Amino acid sequence: MTRRVVLLFIARHAVAIALSFMFLAPVVFLLLTSFMSSDQTLTSQIWPQDWHPANYVEAFNKAPLGRYLMNTLLYAGLATAFMLLASVPAAYGLAKLRWRGRNTTMVLIICMMMLPPQVTTVPLYLFWASNGLTGSLWPLILPMLAGDAFSIFLLRQFLVTIPDEYLDAARVDGAGEWRTLWRVVIPMARPGIAATAMFQFFYAWNDYYGPLLYTSENKDNWTVSLGLAGFRSIHHVEWQLVSAAALLTMVPIVVLFFFAQKAFVEGVTLTGVKG
Amino acid sequence: MSTLVTRGAGRPGTPWRKRLTPYTFVLPTLVGLGLFLIYPLLSAVYFSFTNIRLETLTDPPSFVGWNNWRFLLEDIRLGKAIENTVWLVLVMVPARMLGALLTALFLNQVKRGRGVYRTIFYLPALAPPVAATIAFVLLLKPGTGPVNTLLAKLGMSSPPLWFNDPDWAKPSLVFLALWGIGDLMIIFIAALLDVPAELHEAAALDGANAWQRFRYVTLPGISPVLQFAAITGVIATLQYFTQAAVAASVASGSVTAGGGITNVFGYPNDSTFTYPLRLYTVGFGTGALGYASVLSLVLFAVSLSATLLLLRRFRTFL
Numbered sequence: 001m002t003r004r005v006v007l008l009f010i011a012r013h014a015v016a017i018a019l020s021f022m023f024l025a026p027v028v029f030l031l032l033t034s035f036m037s038s039d040q041t042l043t044s045q046i047w048p049q050d051w052h053p054a055n056y057v058e059a060f061n062k063a064p065l066g067r068y069l070m071n072t073l074l075y076a077g078l079a080t081a082f083m084l085l086a087s088v089p090a091a092y093g094l095a096k097l098r099w100r101g102r103n104t105t106m107v108l109i110i111c112m113m114m115l116p117p118q119v120t121t122v123p124l125y126l127f128w129a130s131n132g133l134t135g136s137l138w139p140l141i142l143p144m145l146a147g148d149a150f151s152i153f154l155l156r157q158f159l160v161t162i163p164d165e166y167l168d169a170a171r172v173d174g175a176g177e178w179r180t181l182w183r184v185v186i187p188m189a190r191p192g193i194a195a196t197a198m199f200q201f202f203y204a205w206n207d208y209y210g211p212l213l214y215t216s217e218n219k220d221n222w223t224v225s226l227g228l229a230g231f232r233s234i235h236h237v238e239w240q241l242v243s244a245a246a247l248l249t250m251v252p253i254v255v256l257f258f259f260a261q262k263a264f265v266e267g268v269t270l271t272g273v274k275g
Numbered sequence: 276m277s278t279l280v281t282r283g284a285g286r287p288g289t290p291w292r293k294r295l296t297p298y299t300f301v302l303p304t305l306v307g308l309g310l311f312l313i314y315p316l317l318s319a320v321y322f323s324f325t326n327i328r329l330e331t332l333t334d335p336p337s338f339v340g341w342n343n344w345r346f347l348l349e350d351i352r353l354g355k356a357i358e359n360t361v362w363l364v365l366v367m368v369p370a371r372m373l374g375a376l377l378t379a380l381f382l383n384q385v386k387r388g389r390g391v392y393r394t395i396f397y398l399p400a401l402a403p404p405v406a407a408t409i410a411f412v413l414l415l416k417p418g419t420g421p422v423n424t425l426l427a428k429l430g431m432s433s434p435p436l437w438f439n440d441p442d443w444a445k446p447s448l449v450f451l452a453l454w455g456i457g458d459l460m461i462i463f464i465a466a467l468l469d470v471p472a473e474l475h476e477a478a479a480l481d482g483a484n485a486w487q488r489f490r491y492v493t494l495p496g497i498s499p500v501l502q503f504a505a506i507t508g509v510i511a512t513l514q515y516f517t518q519a520a521v522a523a524s525v526a527s528g529s530v531t532a533g534g535g536i537t538n539v540f541g542y543p544n545d546s547t548f549t550y551p552l553r554l555y556t557v558g559f560g561t562g563a564l565g566y567a568s569v570l571s572l573v574l575f576a577v578s579l580s581a582t583l584l585l586l587r588r589f590r591t592f593l
Contacts, residue, residue: 043419116513119574208517237525
């Protein structure tokens with residue numbers, strides 16, 4: 001009996017460790033490549049012959065990587081802030097208030113959430129072009145002032161779980177709806193709001209389609225996703241620089257994730273559906 | 276519910292100011308739905324009947340009747356794009372679901388260290404798609420990549436050329452997608468934990484073996500979650516763009532993100548040329564925004580039917 005338990009324990013952990021290795025391998029190889037010499041990246045050796053941490057400096061010299069990172073931070077930061085400003089009240093309205101047209105609005109929000117971005121690309125591009133904003137990231141940031149469909153959906157899923165008694169108690173004390181939102185709901189929904197904000201930040205940070213569409217002709221406003229593909233000499237891709245830059249784009253995401261892992265994982269769970 | 280306090284509108288006799296309050300919460304969103312959903316859809320219909328072009332945006336477009344729509348049937352590259360997107364829907368979505376379900380089932384068996392493993396399995400799902408795609412192109416480099424080096428050491432004389440082989444480029448994208456199953460895995464883990472333990476115990480008492488318990492207890496218990504994941508997975512795959520675009524441009528060796536990128540879309544041999552890539556190439560490579568509008572409306576029709584299926588099945592959202 002105990003032998004069986006021990007064997008099962010070993011077998012499970014052997015599989016778990018093998019899987020961990022497979023999930024980590026691509027990033028580990030990226031890390032190793034980022035420290036190789038340019039010549040070594042064209043060989044089949046996996047371990048750097050000698051370590052070149054200077055690749056990280058060169059990545060910033062070879063391309064305006066600092067600028068790309070700033071642009072990406074601006075896009076992700078502003079999009080997240082604007083999204084919260086509009087989406088939290090909207091989610092409250094959809095979760096906790098009764099008004100005519102609420103269900104229709106919810107259906108439209110789900111439709112918008114599911115809508116492939118390519119569907120509205122042509123008219124929206126023309127709209128922003130006629131306002132002179134193509135070539136910049138503003139066409140991706142400004143719409144967030146109206147809220148983001150996915151974020152509203154997710155926040156609503158969090159807010160419906162808050163018992164009405166708390167809200168009623170605030171209302172009995174004479175608080176208006178906005179005050180109730182600010183004083184009661186937001187403090188209680190902090191993990192949900194944090195998770196939603198992270199989703200939005202990651203989405204914008206990782207976004208490729210949007211920046212490609214609006215800024216591909218204007219290198220000054222490129223995000224890091226667009227800039228990543230640009231490291232090449234005349235002859236070949238500079239793999240050690242691409243790898244260094246690619247790893248740098250992962251760092252903020254991983255750091256943010258470990259900051260709020262619990263809230264975030266809860267959020268991922270809510271993007272599914274309860275049976 | 277308590278009637279001590281009126282909650283917003285709906286009740287006759289509620290003062291109109293109170294009845295309007297809810298709208299102050301959702302007004303920006305309502306405007307946004309009009310501006311970024313309704314208006315683009317309607318004007319895409321209008322543009323689909325015009326010859327509007329990217330280079331001459333300011334010229335008033337003129338009507339061309341059904342010409343753009345008729346071109347759907349003559350567009351040879353579109354056939355290839357539809358074929359690829361259907362392939363991805365049929366292979367990538369089930370592969371991701373199966374991979375995530377197996378990983379979730381496995382993790383639920385592991386007691387010690389589960390949190391650490393879960394984090395490791397999940398993290399790739401967060402990796403920026405461009406960086407992740409670059410990592411996979413590097414990993415699967417035909418001549419000198421570590422995967423093919425390993426395969427050669429194991430005695431394989433001509434390992435696949437992966438992203439550089441028309442037959443292997445799409446399967447390579449599936450491997451990349453499998454690497455990022457973490458978000459689905461987290462959803463499935465939560466769903467598995469929601470299946471009541473008593474049901475498992477009762478089935479075990481009745482003599483059901485592990486497979487029977489999975490088939491008749493676990494699977495029905497998580498079936499709504501699986502259906503939801505399948506439908507949203509299909510919708511996500513219909514818009515598959517970034518990984519296909521980046522893999523093509525990096526593997527072809529002509530990396531550029533600027534204006535010329537549409538030239539390498541589909542490399543090698545249009546094997547990674549998806550429907551959204553066709554749409555983008557038509558609209559912003561060749562500048563035919565009228566025909567691009569047609570393509571966007573077709574994509575809308577397909578994704579909307581999937582969304583309606585979702586809404587019919589899951590009324591809990593309302």
